[in-house]
Amino acid sequence: MTVKREYDSSRRQRQAAQTRADILQAARRLFSARGYAATTIEAIAAEAEVSEATVYAGFGSKRGILLAFQQLMEENVDLGERGRAFHAAAGNPAGQIAVAVSISLSFPARHADIMAALLSARGMDPDVDVFLRRGLGQEHRGAWSMVASVLASQGALRPGLTEQEAGDLAAALTRPELYLILSGELGWSPDRITEILTTVVRSALLG
16 A cells, blocks of 8 residues: 555656646746736646646746746756866966856757847836846846956956956956847857857957
8 A cells, every 4th residue: 555655646647747848838938928917827728738726826926937047057957067177278268268158158049049038028017027136137147247356366357357347347248138139030059159159258258
């Protein structure tokens, strides 16, 4: 009996995880096709072939879906491994910048559809504004501030460029909006974007 209960519990967990994944995929398709603001919970439920109650139970609201996407984006980028690669490049400012650019661009590279949908909804939905302000204004800029601090401690920054200016400039050059223009509108490949922006950021920060 105990074995059967454990099996049933495990099966329910797998089913719940699959349902959650199906809802996220449905939301992703609709956000991309219709835009975030025009997509309703009702539409997401219909696309995922579940009830609205199931969506609300799993996420609470569209804001909950946004938070789930943020978690998904972070899980799909191994920040621990990238962090180790950054520290392994200690003493090599050009190498550290290459790792940092790769980390920054990995988010729009893997989730261009989500980023494009959310950026298009900027100013129209307060939850999206908070999401972007936290992700772009705080986390993205904060990460580059840390990189600039490391570079400054090595005396590697271009003469006349302050630590804050270096962090701000690198963050601006690696924002997802630029990646989406280069990849979506201009047809650049991910590898080429990474190569060119790495060169640009190195030149801007190191001279």
